[in-house]
Amino acid sequence: MNAPSVIYRIASIIFSAPMLLSWAHAALVSNPRFTPEPGDSNRPQGYLLTGDAVYGQLGEPHLEYSGKGIRFLSSATEGSSKQRSGMVSTEVSNVATTSHRWFKLQIRALAQSNFSVEMEDLFLQVEFFGAKRSDPLDRIKRRLFSQVRQERKDLRDPGTNRSLGTGTWRTYEMEFRTPFPQINTLRLSAGFSHGNGTGENAEFWIREFNLQAIAPPGHFRAKEAIVSQRALQSLVPLGGRWYYDPSHLSRRVPKRFDHTNVNRLLYLSDRLEAPFVDNTSAWLRDGYYDASGTLVKQARHVPDNVTVTFTKDHLILQSHNLPNHPTAYFPDFWRSLDGNPNHIQEMASTWHLPLSPKSNPGRVAMTPGNANNALPGGPIGVAVNGVVFFNPYDMERNEDAVWRLDRCCGHPAPNSQYHYHKYPVCVKSPWADNGERHSPLIGFAFDGFPIYGPYEDTNIMAKNSATNPLNEFNVHFDDSRGWHYHVTPGSFPHIIGGYWGTLDTKNRRTRGPRSGQQGPRGRRRR
Numbered sequence: 001m002n003a004p005s006v007i008y009r010i011a012s013i014i015f016s017a018p019m020l021l022s023w024a025h026a027a028l029v030s031n032p033r034f035t036p037e038p039g040d041s042n043r044p045q046g047y048l049l050t051g052d053a054v055y056g057q058l059g060e061p062h063l064e065y066s067g068k069g070i071r072f073l074s075s076a077t078e079g080s081s082k083q084r085s086g087m088v089s090t091e092v093s094n095v096a097t098t099s100h101r102w103f104k105l106q107i108r109a110l111a112q113s114n115f116s117v118e119m120e121d122l123f124l125q126v127e128f129f130g131a132k133r134s135d136p137l138d139r140i141k142r143r144l145f146s147q148v149r150q151e152r153k154d155l156r157d158p159g160t161n162r163s164l165g166t167g168t169w170r171t172y173e174m175e176f177r178t179p180f181p182q183i184n185t186l187r188l189s190a191g192f193s194h195g196n197g198t199g200e201n202a203e204f205w206i207r208e209f210n211l212q213a214i215a216p217p218g219h220f221r222a223k224e225a226i227v228s229q230r231a232l233q234s235l236v237p238l239g240g241r242w243y244y245d246p247s248h249l250s251r252r253v254p255k256r257f258d259h260t261n262v263n264r265l266l267y268l269s270d271r272l273e274a275p276f277v278d279n280t281s282a283w284l285r286d287g288y289y290d291a292s293g294t295l296v297k298q299a300r301h302v303p304d305n306v307t308v309t310f311t312k313d314h315l316i317l318q319s320h321n322l323p324n325h326p327t328a329y330f331p332d333f334w335r336s337l338d339g340n341p342n343h344i345q346e347m348a349s350t351w352h353l354p355l356s357p358k359s360n361p362g363r364v365a366m367t368p369g370n371a372n373n374a375l376p377g378g379p380i381g382v383a384v385n386g387v388v389f390f391n392p393y394d395m396e397r398n399e400d401a402v403w404r405l406d407r408c409c410g411h412p413a414p415n416s417q418y419h420y421h422k423y424p425v426c427v428k429s430p431w432a433d434n435g436e437r438h439s440p441l442i443g444f445a446f447d448g449f450p451i452y453g454p455y456e457d458t459n460i461m462a463k464n465s466a467t468n469p470l471n472e473f474n475v476h477f478d479d480s481r482g483w484h485y486h487v488t489p490g491s492f493p494h495i496i497g498g499y500w501g502t503l504d505t506k507n508r509r510t511r512g513p514r515s516g517q518q519g520p521r522g523r524r525r526r
Helices: 145-155 229-233
Strands: 040-044 048-051 053-057 068-073 084-092 102-111 122-129 138-143 169-177 185-195 203-213 236-239 242-244 265-268 282-284 300-302 306-310 314-319 349-354 379-383 388-390 410-412 418-420 441-445 450-452 455-457 475-478 482-486
Touching (some): 040 053, 068 084, 084 203, 122 169, 138 169, 185 203
Antiparallel strands (some): 048 084, 053 068, 068 203, 084 185, 102 169, 122 138, 236 242, 242 265, 282 300, 314 349, 410 418, 475 482
8 A cells, every 4th residue: 555645645635524523633552751660760661672662750850840661762872883773562453344444643742853764764653454463554654853953944043042052842743544444553753874973962852642533534625615604503603703503403502612522622724723632731849839839749640721711702711821841940050051950830810812903903012122122021822722922022121032942942041931932833733834835823922813833834934935034013914814923933022022903901910929919938029
């Protein structure tokens, strides 16, 4: 079988009918975050590792909250000419079905700056087995290193992460269809060969490994098509570009959307997106402070880190502002960044995002240094994972903050509020953002206009577009999305350059620690 015939590329699909979201995005791998084998902390439960793939700590534990995962070692030992190779594999059984045959294999991974392979040989692979578990009936493979190389070119910001390095956490994925309905077991692998990295920082880290059932191709059509009115009529409009997918159930809209049903909350751009999928839950990690200012000594899961409700005029996003991805270790005692003395603390924030944002004829764009105060200090918008955006400058002084951020482009403010100053590369999306089409939605400015990732079209970043350039607000217009912002990696103003629309005044304050209040360990806020 020709592999491309069974790989349905995300770059060329758009909804023409509602997804079967009642089963889409369900995780099928039993140990997606590499929990160690009971009684053996040196092996991840349910995985087989071969060659130069090892299980261990990802980064220095006193510098980063990354935990354990899989490390691909591409650098040969000193004096050796042998090229490296390795693989991690797991199996998922009982997938045989006549109706659900489309799946997505997805990893969250970080390529260090010196990780390298020849022949593009960093890959995802799926092998198919029948019920008797004899030799595989077929297999497919997707090479990833060209995507790593493109991301290094497009998304690197000079000077950022001087100590941690330029590697950042990304999503890599492959969509496929089981070739026969009799397929019962899948062997899922990530691996590399022909490793030729040099020196230190030559590893590829994998933190999450997942398989999801996705909608079959009958629910997609070519990206040039417009979402049909017939498809939209099967959904319940919520206001603006938002829709609820009842999936053949009651058309009564839930009072709130959370981790149990947010996959039914759809946003219309040139397709129907589910931007809050994988973004509603987070961990309150040990070393953080909870909302009361108490030091967290044992990590606990926060399933409702983000919840969403609707009024006539607003999407109301309530957030604990906990990052759902690895972060640097704060306070930065070891000066891995710039000695940031602040902790990360759980917040209790409520943001009101206008459903029908209006352009503001009196708008003013930010000047370098924000000398004209076109954007306030503190939050200016919010990502779909509930973490807020700030303008490019630190709150206490108008200094460019981008070089002192962690790998995910964030750090805590003096009030312990974790926030992004530039493209939040670790925000998850149901769609891979690998430069093969327009980027997905990643958040909203507080005027209600949406913020998208960096790409405008295939291999074209919005900041470099000649046919539809961004203006000084980082905004432009197209027929499918209307006015919308794009983040601009490596270029001022990074996220937005000012409010294109009218700021909703409800977003000027957030419930949480404020200036003059007691913070962690009883110290007063600066």
